[in-house]
Amino acid sequence: MSGPFDLNRWKPGPLLPPRDARDGALVFVVAVLCFLACLTALAALAANRAADGWSAQLSGSATVVVRAKAGETPDSAAARAAETLAGVKGVSQAQALTKDKAEALLEPWIGRDALVADLPTPRLVTLDLDPKAPASAEALTKALHEAAVDAVVDDHSRWIADIERGAGLARWAALGVFGLIAAAAAAVITFATRAGLAARHEVIEVLHLSGAEAGFIAKLFQNRFAAMAASAGLLGGAAAVIVGVTARLAGGGAGLTPVLPLAWIDLLAPLPCPLIAALVAGLAARAAALRLLRDMP
């Protein structure tokens, strides 16, 4: 203010008054919305990762229940089954569980007393499948049938389908929540723009009467609210990353495994948050401003 006016250092001032009292509250609300959106994204990523992990484990293995035929001991039936299965394409390892192990697996289900020695305990053969081209249940059944082994193959496909369905649901739910949050943010910005236009009615009218086009005035609001939302998005996104890092560190090396395994790379998910927030806010402010300006003479 002091000293003579220096034309060479003059820069045009902002056409809208730089600060409104309600800006602080608005930044807070938008930052909270961004925080929630980022948490949703992180949770969706972790759920996805967990589902992938589980189905990979399940599809990499199969279990075969072997029943001994007359004139054959359960152990030899299991050994024959393991031998047959090891030769099938797509099986990397086949191992017959010993009687002790099979009984140990069954004990929680039927109790120790029921495991009478002469009761024919079914034997299990566990298979590790080639992860790239796992043998199908049909191929395994066919091989066992040809070798005349009485056995049932469980390739876990029922469980895998369940997990995939669950993961799909989680993805859709996350997307829905994300959309809701974006809509809420747009609504908040719309209200704020209306309030801003009302509070700045004098300024807008002078611009309007001086020949400013509606798009020119709308752009002032668009830019203002986009900048506000970008900084709110930065705050909200950063808060979500801090929560993610805390979860990652508290959960040990692999995060909150196996419930919600977050990888370090997942923590980059909130990165586009400021951009998306600015986009949503800018568009909402522009639309609200244009609608109000349409009513001017």
Add this chain to the structure above:
Amino acid sequence: MPVVRFEGVSMRYGRGPETLRDVGFSLAPGSFHFLTGASGAGKSSLLKLIYLAHRASRGRVELFGRDISLVHAGDLPFLRRRIGVVFQEFRLLEHLSVFDNAALPLRIAGRKPNTYRDDVAELLHWVGLGERMHALPATLSGGEKQRLAIARAVVDRPDVLLADEPTGNVDPAMSLRLLRLFVELNRLGTTVLIATHDEELVARAARPVLHLEHGRLIEPGEAE
């Protein structure tokens, strides 16, 4: 072709009574008129119709030969840019400096700052605000605000200058100086219409007068 032409124009605010009734006149390019009338006669209202802040409820308003009720909404801003307005209540932007206020129409017209900087400074010196270019409007006297409002109205060399009581807050010497500014602009081709109570100004300028009474234009010499 007149720059402004009214034909049977009436206007009202909302559902209120007619503020202007059956008004007809035209302003030839390069003309200089005064608009007089008692307080509440409708002077400011008539100007609002010209600078497109309000629409007529009846009749026909033409600007630059175009019936404004037929002008596409997207073209209205460009018509407004050809009309400079000194508002009765100034309407300065309180958060902007004197310099920025004066430069506003140029900025809205999309001109680059370095193309108009010197012109704006020169104009502000001319209206006696050369030492106040940094100041905010709130720190100006009434007369200084008035001169800033005038500077803003004329800075983009409008085809039409509308001034609503432009000498209401200044002493006779400044009033004369402002009149000379308007006359000077008029000589350069700007059509000028000044609404005023200032009898002395009207008498001194010796220009045609449009006289309003209760919302009607009264011909000179016509009985009340």
